[in-house]
Amino acid sequence: MTTAAHRTTFDSLNPRTGDVVATYPVHTADDVALAVARAREAADWWVEIGFEGRKEQLNRWKGVITRRINQLAQIVHDETGKPHGDALLEAVLGIDHLAWAASHARKVLGTRRVSPGLIMANQAATLRYHPLGVVGVIGPWNYPVFTPMGSIAYALAAGNAVVFKPSEYTPGVGAWLASTFEEAVGRPVLQVVTGLGPTGAALCTSGVNKVAFTGSTATGKRVMAACAETLTPVVIEAGGKDAFIVDADADLDAAADAAAWGSFANAGQTCVGVERIYVHKDVYDPFLEKLVAKALSLTANDSDDAQIGPITMPSQLGIIKRHIDDAIARGGRAVVGGPDAVGERWVQPTVLVDVPEDSVAVTEETFGPTVTVARVDSMDDAVEKANATRYALAATVFSKRHGVEIADRVRSGMAAVNGIITFAGVPTLPFGGVGESGFGRIHGPDGLREFTYAKSITRQRMKPLLALTTFARTKTAESQLTQLMTLLHGRGGTIDPK
Numbered sequence: 001m002t003t004a005a006h007r008t009t010f011d012s013l014n015p016r017t018g019d020v021v022a023t024y025p026v027h028t029a030d031d032v033a034l035a036v037a038r039a040r041e042a043a044d045w046w047v048e049i050g051f052e053g054r055k056e057q058l059n060r061w062k063g064v065i066t067r068r069i070n071q072l073a074q075i076v077h078d079e080t081g082k083p084h085g086d087a088l089l090e091a092v093l094g095i096d097h098l099a100w101a102a103s104h105a106r107k108v109l110g111t112r113r114v115s116p117g118l119i120m121a122n123q124a125a126t127l128r129y130h131p132l133g134v135v136g137v138i139g140p141w142n143y144p145v146f147t148p149m150g151s152i153a154y155a156l157a158a159g160n161a162v163v164f165k166p167s168e169y170t171p172g173v174g175a176w177l178a179s180t181f182e183e184a185v186g187r188p189v190l191q192v193v194t195g196l197g198p199t200g201a202a203l204c205t206s207g208v209n210k211v212a213f214t215g216s217t218a219t220g221k222r223v224m225a226a227c228a229e230t231l232t233p234v235v236i237e238a239g240g241k242d243a244f245i246v247d248a249d250a251d252l253d254a255a256a257d258a259a260a261w262g263s264f265a266n267a268g269q270t271c272v273g274v275e276r277i278y279v280h281k282d283v284y285d286p287f288l289e290k291l292v293a294k295a296l297s298l299t300a301n302d303s304d305d306a307q308i309g310p311i312t313m314p315s316q317l318g319i320i321k322r323h324i325d326d327a328i329a330r331g332g333r334a335v336v337g338g339p340d341a342v343g344e345r346w347v348q349p350t351v352l353v354d355v356p357e358d359s360v361a362v363t364e365e366t367f368g369p370t371v372t373v374a375r376v377d378s379m380d381d382a383v384e385k386a387n388a389t390r391y392a393l394a395a396t397v398f399s400k401r402h403g404v405e406i407a408d409r410v411r412s413g414m415a416a417v418n419g420i421i422t423f424a425g426v427p428t429l430p431f432g433g434v435g436e437s438g439f440g441r442i443h444g445p446d447g448l449r450e451f452t453y454a455k456s457i458t459r460q461r462m463k464p465l466l467a468l469t470t471f472a473r474t475k476t477a478e479s480q481l482t483q484l485m486t487l488l489h490g491r492g493g494t495i496d497p498k
């Protein structure tokens with residue numbers, strides 16, 4: 001959204017060089033209110049055109065994004081510092097989710113008849129899902145396309161208008177998404193407001209009908225508190241401390257490769273990234289050797305073909321350093337990297353072993369290219385340690401025979417077996433966490449329903465057999481009801497008289 005006079009602006013910086021990428025307005029509470037009012041007007045049209053109309057419009061937007069995918073990847077690269085190929089990959093996933101949401105909204109949310117049951121057999125019962133109105137989306141910087149698209153695409157496909165507040169580290173990505181939408185659709189059904197925390201806070205209290213927040217757990221709590229004032233519902237997609245479990249029968253080459261990607265890709269700045277590895281004692285040594293070899297083959301630097309980019313948010317460098325220092329001060333060892341791995345902008349891959357389970361390197365989200373590796377006696381031990389966290393976002397398990405069984409025992413919203421972060425690329429699967437990783441779901445049918453309210457309608461088809469909800473109800477009707485209930489539900493749990 002661009003409005004006339006803005007008192008202040010802020011710069012989006014390239015984390016590889018510190019150069020200014022572009023300058024954006026700090027939108028005030030008044031600007032946010034204006035965007036929400038415009039969105040509310042546009043929402044009327046958006047609802048009116050129905051599922052098919054919205055699908056057509058969203059597919060048009062999808063076409064524009066896809067044809068200019070390299071331009072989008074370049075902005076992501078410039079603003080986050082991540083390799084161009086990684087930026088491309090996240091844009092691809094974002095497009096795939098947009099396509100899925102657009103083409104499945106009618107099937108998931110359209111009117112359907114449901115069985116009225118025996119007691120209400122004279123009624124026709126229908127269920128449909130109505131859009132909420134205007135959804136406020138607040139996004140992070142680490143996956144500035146894929147992450148907000150999980151809310152934006154699903155909220156739009158469900159019939160809502162969206163006001164999006166991207167992270168102050170990636171405003172250009174948000175502005176690009178809104179301008180391509182404007183070009184494809186020509187109405188302010190998706191708008192962007194830019195700014196820092198206060199702009200996001202203003203969106204929470206602007207009268208939007210739901211807030212979809214993705215970011216840190218601490219900010220998620222503030223968002224929820226602000227929304228509580230007006231009983232505005234929220235989806236919270238927050239931080240994680242994901243575990244990676246290696247069973248004795250795992251393919252160790254594949255496991256080490258996946259663990260390295262999960263821990264170090266995007267410089268470890270991934271909500272569903274790997275932060276803790278638990279390895280069965282029988283394969284601990286060979287697994288660690290393979291992981292170390294992988295880690296040593298990677299460097300974070302500013303060359304164009306670097307596999308690991310810089311730390312996007314400079315303040316994170318101190319947190320990463322504190323976690324490594326704490327691990328080492330408490331008896332841990334760095335078998336790759338260590339305290340010196342933390343530079344001015346780049347952090348080199350770091351593998352920590354023998355770290356006590358109550359070190360902050362194990363208990364708090366590090367959000368850097370570091371990982372702890374611990375030996376476990378059994379898969380029970382691995383599951384217990386994986387679950388000893390206040391976070392519960394995702395998990396990975398490598399096991400030939402028991403992967404799904406182990407994955408199911410880990411308390412997390414998602415899990416990948418013998419692969420890494422694979423669930424995020426399956427649009428039909430809901431995405432979200434438990435505990436301090438948040439609640440609510442984006443993606444899949446649950447992600448569409450998240451941005452709607454259920455509307456239940458009963459229509460009387462014929463007079464009821466038993467007239468019960470009238471002051472003319474008879475004793476006979478009551479006793480017939482009792483008989484019917486005994487017939488239907490009276491069999492279970494009878495007590496043996498002897």
Ligand code: NAD
Nearest residue numbers: 139140141166167196197200201215216219237238239271
């Ligand atoms: P953050 O919490 O600092 O910021 C997220 C967004 O909230 C930004 O747009 C910011 O401007 C805004 N904000 C800040 N204060 C606000 C306030 N008081 N009210 C409303 N909005 C406010 O998070 P971040 O550093 O941008 O992102 C990294 C975090 O996001 C990590 O913890 C990561 O795990 C998490 N994350 C989670 C998921 C997920 O799906 N669960 C996905 C990506 C990132």
